[in-house]
Amino acid sequence: AQSVTQLGSHVSVSEGALVLLRCNYSSSVPPYLFWYVQYPNQGLQLLLKYTSAATLVKGINGFEAEFKKSETSFHLTKPSAHMRDAAEYFCAVTQGVDSSYKLIFGSGTRLLVRP
Amino acid sequence: DTEVTQTPKHLVMGMTNKKSLKCEQHMGHRAMYWYKQKAKKPPELMFVYSYEKLSINESVPSRFSPECPNSSLLNLHLHALQPEDSALYLCASSPGQGAIYGYTFGSGTRLTVV
Numbered sequence: 001a002q003s004v005t006q007l008g009s010h011v012s013v014s015e016g017a018l019v020l021l022r023c024n025y026s027s028s029v030p031p032y033l034f035w036y037v038q039y040p041n042q043g044l045q046l047l048l049k050y051t052s053a054a055t056l057v058k059g060i061n062g063f064e065a066e067f068k069k070s071e072t073s074f075h076l077t078k079p080s081a082h083m084r085d086a087a088e089y090f091c092a093v094t095q096g097v098d099s100s101y102k103l104i105f106g107s108g109t110r111l112l113v114r115p
Numbered sequence: 116d117t118e119v120t121q122t123p124k125h126l127v128m129g130m131t132n133k134k135s136l137k138c139e140q141h142m143g144h145r146a147m148y149w150y151k152q153k154a155k156k157p158p159e160l161m162f163v164y165s166y167e168k169l170s171i172n173e174s175v176p177s178r179f180s181p182e183c184p185n186s187s188l189l190n191l192h193l194h195a196l197q198p199e200d201s202a203l204y205l206c207a208s209s210p211g212q213g214a215i216y217g218y219t220f221g222s223g224t225r226l227t228v229v
Contacts, residue, residue: 032214032215034214034217036220041222041223041225042222042223043119043121043205043207043220043221043222043223044158044205044207044218044220045220046217046218046219049215049217051215090157090158092214094214094215102160102163102171102214103160103214103218105157105158106157107156107157108155108156108157
């Protein structure tokens with residue numbers, strides 16, 4: 001079965017600092033990987049996705065993630081944090097042999113941005 | 116229109132009530148989903164509809180009853196819920212039944228069962 005593990009339930013950074021949110025996956029087949037963001041009292045918004053094309057994926061709001069097969073990782077980064085980036089971030093992987101229906105979410109990482 | 120609209124945004128219901136959650140999208144997506152999200156937890160899949168047919172039921176109790184009247188609408192009928200069913204209920208859609216497309220989520224309905 002496929003799964004993702006997000007290291008750190010909370011990450012705190014200063015405004016302007018590098019953001020690094022960690023995600024490791026477990027999959028017996030090539031995975032499709034996603035990062036979603038959830039602002040308070042809202043639904044989830046897709047930040048970016050990896051679907052076996054380029055290993056460095058650029059998303060919205062200045063975020064990017066790099067797929068590293070050797071490390072089974074898909075960490076999310078942003079060079080300079082803004083206050084508006086404070087939210088919950090979920091890494092997710094598909095489950096199934098092909099492009100199946102089900103997203104498996106990690107437990108989430110809450111990003112706090114200090115002024 | 117690139118949104119998934121959910122109504123109501125908040126709902127308080129008693130354990131003997133019957134209520135419905137509504138989800139609507141006009142993006143031409145052919146797959147729609149219901150997720151349940153408890154506080155400080157990731158979303159958990161409940162149901163998947165593909166081309167207006169129920170394709171996945173993740174062993175959800177029968178007190179939750181989904182309905183897909185047409186390709187733009189998805190309802191979740193609630194009856195005899197328990198306090199532990201209190202959660203944020205999220206609707207999502209995708210062009211086809213495949214996570215590779217990425218999902219578009221609504222803002223959710225925050226349900227409180229008293």
